[in-house]
Amino acid sequence: MLKEDFRFSLFDFALSLSEAVDAISPALGNHQKRATYIAWDIGKEIGLSIEQRRKLFFAGLLHDIGGLSLKEMLDLLNFDEDSSYNKHAELGYLLFKDFKAISEEANIIRYHHVPWDYGAGREKNGESIPIESHILHLADRISVLIDYKIEVLGQVGGIVEKIKGLSGKVFVPEFVDGFVKLSSREYLWLDVVSSNLDDELNKIHNLPLAFFDIESIRSLTKIFSRIVDFRSSFTATHSSGVSTCAVELAKLAGFSEKECATMKIAGYLHDLGKLAVPKEILEKPAKLSMEEFN
Ligand SMILES: [Fe+2]
Ligand SMILES: [Fe+2]
Structure with missing residues (x-):
């Protein structure tokens, strides 16, 4: 640990x-x-x-x-x-x-x-x-x-x-x-x-800089992955899936324990930008209009 x-x-x-x-x-x-x-x-x-x-x-x-x-x-x-x-x-x-x-x-x-x-x-x-x-x-x-x-x-x-x-x-x-x-x-x-x-x-x-161990950061970022994934029912477990796969690949590639832990966090957060995309667009069944795409 x-x-x-x-x-x-x-x-x-x-x-x-x-x-x-x-x-x-x-x-x-x-x-x-x-x-x-x-x-x-x-x-x-x-x-x-x-x-x-x-x-x-x-x-x-x-x-x-x-x-x-x-x-x-x-x-x-x-x-x-x-x-x-x-x-x-x-x-x-x-x-x-x-x-x-x-x-x-x-x-x-x-x-x-x-x-x-x-x-x-x-x-x-x-x-x-x-x-x-x-x-x-x-x-x-x-x-x-x-x-x-x-x-x-x-x-x-x-x-x-x-x-x-x-x-x-x-x-x-x-x-x-x-x-x-x-x-x-x-x-x-x-x-x-x-x-x-x-x-x-x-x-x-005046919030102090907090010191977190990697386990706490992992659980915090997991919450955010849930928030991101929650935006669309099509991707309900996407971030945790990506995170798990990325860690397994990192292990196979010989990454250190710390690098693997960081990979896990990166996996949880990799779609964070989706927070800025409304559900109407994420879940639109049809093609996006030019305005929506922009
Ligand atoms: Fe409110
Ligand atoms: Fe408000």
């Missing part, structure tokens, strides 16, 4: 996955990153600990990863339909829940569309809902209220009024109050619409 540790930036990893998911359509923009940035600032405003904010950060970057089709992803940008969005949240949870290092984030993702409902949203089906889920929910909805095609500061008053109107019913009142205070700071809005959002996210998160 290989004991060697790999230095591994969870932030870079989450960011690249987040980008792959948001690349499914230009209309999504940087939705997950924007919601993450807003959630981070609200968390800070209401006094969340740094550990809680880090969990929120990681969950935010990946919160919509369970959305499979383009239609589903675009629907998530519709402000008024939000209470019906449980499928992608549950799927996101299922994809991450077995990985110990991020199981709490999985729980945050699971409940990120549950309305506060005057306190009834503290729990669902007997399970208590993390407060980070409610912060992410608020940040997510603020993010979709912004019209990114026009100047942002002129929109702030309308967004604040809309969110305040749902305080208690949909959002936790204390979190709404925190947001209202925060909303007077122009930097928040300018950062959210900025094309340098990556830099801003990089400055705030």
Whole structure:
């Protein structure tokens, strides 16, 4: 068994996955990153600990990863339909829940569309809902209220009024109050619409470089292979099949144990770019149109 540790930036990893998911359509923009940035600032405003904010950060970057089709992803940008969005949240949870290092984030993702409902949203089906889920929910909805095609500061008053109107019913009142205070700071809005959002996210998160042994990296990348393969029923076990074959070939070719372990991980991730292709295209039974092909 290989004991060697790999230095591994969870932030870079989450960011690249987040980008792959948001690349499914230009209309999504940087939705997950924007919601993450807003959630981070609200968390800070209401006094969340740094550990809680880090969990929120990681969950935010990946919160919509369970959305499979383009239609589903675009629907998530519709402000008024939000209470019906449980499928992608549950799927996101299922994809991450077995990985110990991020199981709490999985729980945050699971409940990120549950309305506060005057306190009834503290729990669902007997399970208590993390407060980070409610912060992410608020940040997510603020993010979709912004019209990114026009100047942002002129929109702030309308967004604040809309969110305040749902305080208690949909959002936790204390979190709404925190947001209202925060909303007077122009930097928040300018950062959210900025094309340098990556830099801003990089400055705030302070996520330490994590040290993982190769076994943990293997189980993490296996999760991502499941996410990739899940996109299309035609390829449900494709990544793990490729991974297994590649390792057997590597062994026959005399590769070292470490090289074989790396091969396994590469096999799991080799189709990662598929995350950026919507299900409608992956599963289209007929020939693709030129536009779809592009
Ligand atoms: Fe969502
Ligand atoms: Fe979202």
